[in-house]
Amino acid sequence: MTEWQEDSLRAQYTVPTVEISSILDSIPSVSAAVIGDFCLDIYWAIDRSASELSIETGLNTEPVSHQRYSPGGAGNVVMNLLALGVETVYPVGVLGEDPFGRELRLLFKDPHVNCTGLVSQDKGWATPAYIKPCVESQELSRIDIGNFNRLSDLAEAELLTKLEEILRRVSVVLINHQVTGSIHDSPAFRHRLAQLIERYPQLIFIVDSRGYHDSYPKAIHKLNEHEIMRASGKPVDAHETVLLEDLIQQAPLLCERWNSPLIVTRGERGCIIAAGGEVSRVYGLQLSGPLDPVGAGDTFCAALMACISAGAGLASAAFVANIAAAVTVQKLLQTGTASRQEILELGKHADRVHNPELAESLHRARYIDGSEIETINKPIPALNIRHILFDHDGTISTLRQGWEEIMEPMMIRSILGTQHRMDDEAVFLRIRKRVREFIERTTGIQTIAQMHGLAQLIGEFGLVPENQVRSATEYKEMFNKELTEVVDMRIAKLDRGELSVSDFTLKGVVPFLRALRQAGVLLYLASGTDVEDVKREAERLGYADVFDGRIYGSIGEVDKDAKRIVIEGILNKINGAAEQIITFGDGPVEIRETVRRDALAVGVASNELRRFGLNPEKRTRLIRAGANAVVPDFSQWQKLWEVLQLPRPRLQNISHPQFDRSHLQTRKLNVRVNKVNIERDAVLVEATPGPISPATAGALVECAEKIRAARSAGRPVMLAFGAHTIKNGLAPVLIQLMEQGWVTLLATNGAGIIHDWEFAFQGFSSEDVRSNVNLGQFGMWEETGFNLNLALIVGAYEGIGYGEAVGKMIMRDGLDIPVPEELLRIARTNAEQDPSSAASALDLADTIQRFGLEPGFRPIPHPFKKYSAQAAAFRLNIPFTAHPMFGHDVIYTHPINNGAAIGRVALRDFLTYAEQVHRLEGGVYLSVGSAVMSPMVFEKSLSMSQNLELLQERKITNHHMVIVDLAENSWDWQRDGEPPADNPAYYLRFCKTFSRMGGTMRYVCADNRDFLLALLQELRG
Secondary structure, three states, rough: OOHHHOOOOOOEEEHHHHHHHHHHHHHOOEEEEEOEEEEEEEEEEHHHHHEEEEOOOOOOOOOOOEEEEEEEEEEHHHHHHHHOOOOEEEEEEEOOOOOOOOHHHHHHHOOOHHHEEEEEEOOOOOOEEEEEEEOOOOOOOOOEEEOOOOHHHHHHHHHHHHHHHOOOOOOOEEEEEOOOOOOHHHHHHHHHHHHHHHOOOOOOOEEEEEEEEEEEOEEEEEEEEEHHHOOOOOOOOOOOOOOHHHHHHHHHHHHHHOOOOOOEEEEOOOOOOOOEOOOEEEEEEOOOOOOOOOOOHHHHHHHHHHHHHOOHHHHHHHHHHHHHHHHHHOOOOOOOOOOOOHHHHHHOOOEEEEOOHHHHHHHHEEOOOOOOOEEEEOOOOOOOOOOOEOOOOOOOOOOOOHHHHHHHHHHHHHHOOOOOOOOOOHHHHHHHHHHHHHHHHHOOHHOOOOOHHHHHHHHHHOOOOOHOOOHHHHHHHHHHHHHHHHHHHHHHHHOOOOOOOHEEEEEOOOHHHHHHHHOOEEEEEEEEHHHHHHHHHHOOOOOHHOOOOOEEEOOOOOOOOOOHHHHHHHHHOOOOHHHHHHEOOOOHHHHHHHHHHOOOOEEEOOOEEEEOOOOOHHHHHHHHHHHOEEEEEOOOOHHHHHHOOOOOOOOOOOOOOOOOHOEEEEOOHHHHOOEEHHHHOOOOOOOOOOOHHHHHHHHHHHHHHHHHHHOOOOOOEEEEEEEHHOOOHHHHHHHHHHHHOOOEEEEHHHHHHHHHHHHHOOOEEEOOOOHHHHHHOOOEEHHHHHHHHHHHHHHHHOOHHHHHHHHHHHHHHHEEEOOOOOOOOHHHHHHOOOOHHHHHHHHHHHHHHHOOOOOOOEOOOOOOOOHHHHHHHHHHOOOEEEEEOOOOOOOHHHHOHHHHHHHHHHHHHHHHHHHHOOOOOOOOOEOOOOOHHHHHHHHHHHHHHHHHHHHHOOOOOOOOOEEEOOOEEEEEEEOOOOOOOHHHHHHHHHHHHOOOOOOOEEEEEOOOHHHHHHHHHHHOO
């Protein structure tokens, strides 16, 4: 399977915590049966300190200090169902007449377990038992009992009779097969069980079998990745990795063979679900610390069957089951269970494993244009970056390079204690292995948390007396002392000139930081290192100033400032839209926390020793954490700038008396009486249009055909309209036209922008002009005047258009207000090379100063944004252009109004509009209820476009124009052309202008609500 086919899989599946909780809450109503291999797991802890020489054998004895018994196999499924809180569990299977069988029955003594389905066979059957001797937490060779079992005819008959009785009481059944010497080894038993499955189609049957899936079709099949390959006749060695491509290829074939859904478990890689001709994935979970996979499959099956029976879909059930299995694997040396609370807790905080196949296979990497910038899964989306968060150590600075080499021996010494020698090789090697695994899994969390983990490791090995174990803070001081000595030595060499800043920073990172600051991006520095150390090192390496005080780190309290909390705090402080934020980091923590917010995370897989080039191990960690892209360093930062669409710095007297707006008294919008309530008056897309004339109906059908042809050919469909289109509640119709791809640009006047914004902001618009002018209050509304003008001033600085600036503010529920000093610096820097950018920066700085605006994100809630056509256009990346005239709109009455800013954003919109007119050959232009703006802007744009086309010996002639208005018109523009100047029709600007524009023109007399609604419904078929 090729890589792009792998990407075509359905999105990885996840379930919100509230839904997990709801599923688990329904489990107590479930009754379940488990039919299969009931085993006893026996743990013997051997303490050789009491060993003696056996007189009989001459060998040393293996003294057992304590022993533990627990149900295994199907028995472990029963215990997991109990832990989940099911109403009743019916174990169905065969036990021997032996001590192990009696012990199992004792372990099943629970009011929620009904053991009527457990049959005894006295001959030829030993209760399967697995004796697991352990020495110092290390499991020795297992002793197995029951491998030679054979099911008797009498036991088989009794078992099936009892099973059929139980099937009438349950909603879900697990068919469990795990051992050699199983009840399923009997062909007759398998045949009769398959018949029962056919007889009870209303029940959910799930099969977990190591070799008999073919015997039980028409059930949900659960296999691990090696079992599916074996079932497909393509076995893979147990120690080899099964390729995702092979699983995707084989799973649908087995689904078809068994006529049933299929779930393939893959450990930390999650699950694959094949059903209904589709293959989807469920996220795996990233777990830290030692893991024990024993019993995880049983936990998965128990949770899966309970969740499905409780009403969850297959994918949701598999997701919860995967969390439950992750709970179990963290319980060492036991066949553990997962409770409801444990599942919920892990589900809230667990880290998902992203793209494991890509992470582990460097040859799958895909780079942009031959660069070293690797993209993960899909191209980088359209962005509007205003904030960038940088991790410090390993991402910018390499001053602390080699901390692992300091931490490892320090931890080993602490675990060994003073009573043990470093040359006790067996002990030393075991401790070193655990320490390395621990450091690998905890890279990126703060040091104090790692030291808490060290204290746990010391207790795990038990070589240090309890009264000599130090606190996490003391161990951190020990580590920091050794690390600080190394860092201080390096800084001393820096101070003496023996080394330079470039010797301790990643290649290209410093110029990248300075360019970002110059572009007006707000930079944040985050670290798990103590915050004062981070500041000191950033200052010494010469880049602290680019962060303008936004440097964050540990303050020494593990419950308050884990690196995850530091990152969360910064992202909460930014509180911006996801498309405005990028995080650069070389550790999983910052990548995961950024991805949780749906923001962009760029992994820096740095080789800290060389300070350039790729570290493959880091790459693996970063991709698994969810990185959207990976770079080895910043040597190609200019290319990275283009890929991430980072912003460029944007650098702009009175002859007669002027009105002073600063003394005007504005009022709050909530006191205004409005004529239109958008929730009440919105035109819903399912509404029935009013009656239209036959001529209008014909023009509408023709228009729909032209639109379909234009969009099929990739040509523009432009919709220009007056403010009444918005005021009449047509936003839902306009949004549907955009979402379904029928229109490529919307254009309106300044009033259309205002009504759309007011609806999004408060749900009401359209004041009483006559009354309010008499009162001197028309247009004097604080929120409308202030917020819209501010959005346009900010938009001019950011280099975006009028409608885009307002739509962005609505979508983001606010605006970014830069630091004035930064704006002044940009203005000074760009005054000569980019004076327009400098001027817009000065306009914004002046506004911030005059109105006392606080830098940072300025929240402006828009609770009714779903009714905003501008917001939808911004979300869908469709141009929504505004074509205002100075003085026409109420926003000009507010003192914050800035003509230069409006000119910049409106000009940008005009040129955006004109570019689509330039490509209008074969396209459609709709002008709805716009008597002046639409015809005037169109004729100038078409003239410019024809000018360029004629230079290429081409002309725009094949465009279809539909003009909609309420004005009655008896003149037949299509048949008779333009009327003479003495005819009143000549002065219908919206017809006269368009009749001169070539192409075909249709005039339609109709209410805009009826026409646009009917057009949408005609396009939708």
